[in-house]
Amino acid sequence: PSVLILNGPNLNLLGTRQPDVYGATTLADVENMCAAAAEVLGLSIAFEQSNHEGTLIDHIHAAKSSHGGIVLNAGAYTHTSIALMDAIASVELPVVEVHLSNIHARETFRHRSYIAPVALGQICGFGAKGYVLALEVLAERLVST
Numbered sequence: 001p002s003v004l005i006l007n008g009p010n011l012n013l014l015g016t017r018q019p020d021v022y023g024a025t026t027l028a029d030v031e032n033m034c035a036a037a038a039e040v041l042g043l044s045i046a047f048e049q050s051n052h053e054g055t056l057i058d059h060i061h062a063a064k065s066s067h068g069g070i071v072l073n074a075g076a077y078t079h080t081s082i083a084l085m086d087a088i089a090s091v092e093l094p095v096v097e098v099h100l101s102n103i104h105a106r107e108t109f110r111h112r113s114y115i116a117p118v119a120l121g122q123i124c125g126f127g128a129k130g131y132v133l134a135l136e137v138l139a140e141r142l143v144s145t
């Protein structure tokens with residue numbers, strides 16, 4: 001099975017961006033952790049990042065024909081994007097929502113997720129480990145695909 005790991009706006013700056021909130025781990029580190037976990041889990045992965053809402057939507061649409069599931073950290077679009085929510089609902093792929101930080105312990109505007117209602121579930125607050133947990137969840141679900 002194949003999984004798309006999709007990262008939204010500002011996550012390209014991970015490691016230097018607000019390290020007090022997001023830590024020193026870079027997006028390349030996250031990708032390496034995911035690659036190592038995927039090998040153990042028997043998954044193949046594609047790892048993408050975009051700062052553009054429409055590009056993220058294009059990735060979700062394209063995943064329908066090339067992947068069995070999606071790990072999605074939509075960044076701040078999580079809290080604003082009905083379009084991303086609709087894209088996920090349209091492709092009917094299992095999506096695990098991931099956030100490095102615990103969005104529920106932060107500003108009120110981060111408590112709302114437009115991804116959560118169309119996701120299998122949400123993992124937040126565990127840093128980069130959350131991506132690995134999400135891959136474990138999808139590996140179990142996608143055994144036969």
Ligand code: DQA
Binds near residue numbers: 010
């Ligand atoms: C984030 C949380 C969002 O609120 C924020 O806008 C981000 C990163 C996280 O991984 O903790 O860009 O998705």
